[in-house]
Amino acid sequence: MKINIPETGQSRIVIVGGGFAGLALARKMAKSGSQVVLIDKNNYHQFQPLFYQVAMAGLEPSSIVFPFRKLFHKHRNVFFRMAEVTGIAPEKNRIHTSLGICNYDQLVIATGADTNFFGNEEMARLAIPMKSVSEALFLRNTVLDHYEKALSTVDYDARQGYMDIVIVGGGPTGVEVAGAIAEMRKYVLPKDYPELNCEEIDIYLVQGADQLLKGMSEAASRKALDFLTGMGVKVKLSARVTDYDGEYVKINDGTTIRSKKVIWAAGITCPTLPGMPEESKTYGGRLKVDRFSKVAGTGNIYALGDIAYMEEEAWPKGHPQVAQVAIQQANHLAGNLKRAAKDQTLKPFVYKDLGSMATVGRNRAVVDLPRIRFQGAFAWLVWLFVHLFAILGAKNKLFIFLNWVWNYVTYDQSLRLIIRPRMPLREVGKKTE
Amino acid sequence: MKINIPETGQSRIVIVGGGFAGLALARKMAKSGSQVVLIDKNNYHQFQPLFYQVAMAGLEPSSIVFPFRKLFHKHRNVFFRMAEVTGIAPEKNRIHTSLGICNYDQLVIATGADTNFFGNEEMARLAIPMKSVSEALFLRNTVLDHYEKALSTVDYDARQGYMDIVIVGGGPTGVEVAGAIAEMRKYVLPKDYPELNCEEIDIYLVQGADQLLKGMSEAASRKALDFLTGMGVKVKLSARVTDYDGEYVKINDGTTIRSKKVIWAAGITCPTLPGMPEESKTYGGRLKVDRFSKVAGTGNIYALGDIAYMEEEAWPKGHPQVAQVAIQQANHLAGNLKRAAKDQTLKPFVYKDLGSMATVGRNRAVVDLPRIRFQGAFAWLVWLFVHLFAILGAKNKLFIFLNWVWNYVTYDQSLRLIIRPRMPLREVGKKTE
Numbered sequence: 001m002k003i004n005i006p007e008t009g010q011s012r013i014v015i016v017g018g019g020f021a022g023l024a025l026a027r028k029m030a031k032s033g034s035q036v037v038l039i040d041k042n043n044y045h046q047f048q049p050l051f052y053q054v055a056m057a058g059l060e061p062s063s064i065v066f067p068f069r070k071l072f073h074k075h076r077n078v079f080f081r082m083a084e085v086t087g088i089a090p091e092k093n094r095i096h097t098s099l100g101i102c103n104y105d106q107l108v109i110a111t112g113a114d115t116n117f118f119g120n121e122e123m124a125r126l127a128i129p130m131k132s133v134s135e136a137l138f139l140r141n142t143v144l145d146h147y148e149k150a151l152s153t154v155d156y157d158a159r160q161g162y163m164d165i166v167i168v169g170g171g172p173t174g175v176e177v178a179g180a181i182a183e184m185r186k187y188v189l190p191k192d193y194p195e196l197n198c199e200e201i202d203i204y205l206v207q208g209a210d211q212l213l214k215g216m217s218e219a220a221s222r223k224a225l226d227f228l229t230g231m232g233v234k235v236k237l238s239a240r241v242t243d244y245d246g247e248y249v250k251i252n253d254g255t256t257i258r259s260k261k262v263i264w265a266a267g268i269t270c271p272t273l274p275g276m277p278e279e280s281k282t283y284g285g286r287l288k289v290d291r292f293s294k295v296a297g298t299g300n301i302y303a304l305g306d307i308a309y310m311e312e313e314a315w316p317k318g319h320p321q322v323a324q325v326a327i328q329q330a331n332h333l334a335g336n337l338k339r340a341a342k343d344q345t346l347k348p349f350v351y352k353d354l355g356s357m358a359t360v361g362r363n364r365a366v367v368d369l370p371r372i373r374f375q376g377a378f379a380w381l382v383w384l385f386v387h388l389f390a391i392l393g394a395k396n397k398l399f400i401f402l403n404w405v406w407n408y409v410t411y412d413q414s415l416r417l418i419i420r421p422r423m424p425l426r427e428v429g430k431k432t433e
Numbered sequence: 434m435k436i437n438i439p440e441t442g443q444s445r446i447v448i449v450g451g452g453f454a455g456l457a458l459a460r461k462m463a464k465s466g467s468q469v470v471l472i473d474k475n476n477y478h479q480f481q482p483l484f485y486q487v488a489m490a491g492l493e494p495s496s497i498v499f500p501f502r503k504l505f506h507k508h509r510n511v512f513f514r515m516a517e518v519t520g521i522a523p524e525k526n527r528i529h530t531s532l533g534i535c536n537y538d539q540l541v542i543a544t545g546a547d548t549n550f551f552g553n554e555e556m557a558r559l560a561i562p563m564k565s566v567s568e569a570l571f572l573r574n575t576v577l578d579h580y581e582k583a584l585s586t587v588d589y590d591a592r593q594g595y596m597d598i599v600i601v602g603g604g605p606t607g608v609e610v611a612g613a614i615a616e617m618r619k620y621v622l623p624k625d626y627p628e629l630n631c632e633e634i635d636i637y638l639v640q641g642a643d644q645l646l647k648g649m650s651e652a653a654s655r656k657a658l659d660f661l662t663g664m665g666v667k668v669k670l671s672a673r674v675t676d677y678d679g680e681y682v683k684i685n686d687g688t689t690i691r692s693k694k695v696i697w698a699a700g701i702t703c704p705t706l707p708g709m710p711e712e713s714k715t716y717g718g719r720l721k722v723d724r725f726s727k728v729a730g731t732g733n734i735y736a737l738g739d740i741a742y743m744e745e746e747a748w749p750k751g752h753p754q755v756a757q758v759a760i761q762q763a764n765h766l767a768g769n770l771k772r773a774a775k776d777q778t779l780k781p782f783v784y785k786d787l788g789s790m791a792t793v794g795r796n797r798a799v800v801d802l803p804r805i806r807f808q809g810a811f812a813w814l815v816w817l818f819v820h821l822f823a824i825l826g827a828k829n830k831l832f833i834f835l836n837w838v839w840n841y842v843t844y845d846q847s848l849r850l851i852i853r854p855r856m857p858l859r860e861v862g863k864k865t866e
Contacts, residue, residue: 003585042851043577044850044851067625069849070845073624076627151514152436154437192503195512395839416476416503417477417495417500
């Protein structure tokens with residue numbers, strides 16, 4: 001079966017994945033004269049940096065995602081398809097999708113990264129990842145559900161299993177989740193659950209390296225540790241989770257923690273697409289690309305963002321897998337594709353590091369800019385505004401801003417709802433829902 | 434096992450169901466000196482009148498529901514439990530719940546009504562109901578998913594199956610959903626799906642009676658019909674769906690419609706709780722109560738709202754199953770319970786009909802007040818403000834108001850997202866989500 005997209009005689013660029021890279025490229029190419037096909041398994045773009053706020057009931061999913069179709073209302077050259085890509089046949093210039101075969105003249109792979117459980121199958125089955133807004137919602141539902149269950153659990157040890165939380169991974173996601181839970185424990189949970197002793201809630205952050213926020217400056221990682229420790233988070237550095245059975249977490253320093261919730265933010269890996277040439281494959285599921293984002297061993301396939309592995313002089317081990325790289329690579333590739341169409345000389349990609357930041361809680365963030373580093377309340381304000389302006393859509397900006405103001409003033413994340421879309425299987429005449 | 438709620442020596446009122454009736458009663462009794470136990474299967478109160486806006490991507494679920502725990506922050510006498518009630522043992526003054534046995538001194542049943550499929554098992558399995566926010570979200574996801582699928586469906590007839598919509602039931606919910614879909618067809622879908630011919634979308638509203646909005650005035654039901662017809666909805670009066678197999682809808686006027694979506698808003702029935710005395714049971718799963726809301730054949734069990742069947746002089750066939758009755762009964766019962774505690778004479782319930790209203794779309798609503806009836810733009814404004822002020826919580830009010838202004842100005846429901854909370858079963862190292 002062939003995918004149902006009009007053959008217009010234009011050259012066709014197929015972009016797989018609508019994250020930061022894929023979306024930026026699709027927007028730049030919308031008026032290029034080529035036909036642009038954007039394929040994603042969801043019908044919306046997700047703003048990853050705020051997943052943790054969805055998980056912690058501070059924002060609604062709808063505030064941090066944006067429907068693709070709405071973005072391309074005015075661009076009749078852009079065709080969005082909600083589909084899974086199952087394989088690539090480079091020799092035939094076609095991909096296989098859940099909607100059928102799709103031919104391309106140029107293919108751009110921007111499928112991003114998924115959670116890496118480092119081969120631990122138990123962990124993959126039992127720990128909760130945070131790499132999609134669906135997973136963030138699942139985490140929110142689980143956390144709330146567990147505090148409801150804790151109320152009905154008389155046995156002290158069993159109750160700890162519902163109350164304690166273990167977060168694995170001390171990157172920005174792990175730090176942000178740990179900080180957000182610590183704030184819920186302080187401001188929200190004692191009011192919601194006066195019957196529970198919220199001081200019994202232990203929050204563990206387990207980090208393999210000897211510092212938090214590995215990619216940032218030492219000042220930033222030290223300050224993040226200070227902030228978290230001050231908020232009562234038990235940070236374990238140079239520690240690894242060795243075993244988890246859904247009930248007990250074992251750590252290689254000898255500790256055993258009873259917890260029904262392990263949040264896994266310890267690493268990423270890129271899902272492989274069957275059909276790519278062997279010589280393009282490198283560690284972490286990434287695809288080797290040249291300075292023009294072209295995948296090794298191919299003539300018309302490009303890779304962008306987390307899945308692309310590109311070496312440049314300043315980055316001999318490849319770029320960090322962050323949004324900035326993805327967006328800059330996409331914009332750069334768009335420029336090169338337009339240059340190629342005009343037979344102009346292509347330019348090699350050069351990454352411009354704009355810095356990085358992470359937030360720990362109210363008035364607590366760390367910011368590393370190229371020339372200056374700062375932490376605390378001002379850093380937190382900078383973090384808020386950078387993220388507010390980065391997110392797509394005026395309505396999203398407005399609603400996130402209002403939510404933040406509301407939460408800041410009331411010390412309350414108000415979205416503590418366990419909602420699951422469902423069509424229950426019913427027995428007729430009986431209430432089964 | 435016993436439910437884990439402190440025995441304080443106070444008299445205990447157990448309220449089952451936190452809809453309009455149960456919640457109103459719990460709030461009134463919060464400072465009564467009795468221990469109040471509120472049991473609901475969700476951790477939030479749902480504002481039913483706006484379900485259809487959630488289903489049609491105009492509002493977020495979080496805007497129209499409210500977490501119970503937040504409401505009772507300051508009331509240490511109120512204990513909320515998220516649980517299912519499975520049965521009642523009146524002779525022992527206890528109920529059975531998914532969290533264990535719960536004793537009561539007084540029991541209040543306010544479990545409301547669920548969808549009535551009139552014994553049609555196929556319909557119960559295949560049609561989409563609209564009696565919870567979870568079901569409304571399911572409908573939203575289904576509608577959006579079907580338009581994505583329609584794009585890839587080349588065969589004309591099969592594509593109609595994804596595009597056409599049949600709504601069964603011409604009460605407020607059916608009329609509101611039909612109007613909202615007609616507006617999406619006009620303003621939103623042509624922009625989102627320029628590849629589809631949105632004029633091919635047929636919207637059918639099938640009503641068993643010979644008029645829409647049966648409980649309202651003839652002027653209102655005539656005007657609602659005018660509005661819908663003007664918006665291109667195909668209204669079939671005095672018609673019944675006789676058969677549905679998931680693909681073809683058969684109607685008793687001989688029509689067959691190909692549609693993968695049948696929205697069922699044709700009737701309600703009350704789920705029965707095992708253990709209630711036989712003499713209390715009446716049609717539609719309702720429980721007979723006296724003018725003091727006491728269930729027939731019991732001494733300390735009350736029923737409120739949709740599930741209560743009470744006859745008074747002006748309402749010889751019982752009250753309509755609407756929010757106003759539920760709220761008034763709850764407030765009245767709270768008064769009587771307080772009177773009983775002071776050994777004062779109880780007062781019989783008298784329903785005060787405040788009127789009813791329904792909305793069809795932008796600037797189109799119908800309002801019946803006791804002394805005056807009106808339809809159109811002003812009615813629509815009245816509808817908006819009555820619902821805005823009825824909903825719980827300042828934040829919900831603000832966010833709904835902003836959403837409505839936004840949608841009104843932009844002609845756009847912006848929440849067209851297919852989001853499902855999920856923790857995918859993963860194979861290690863492969864992308865399965």
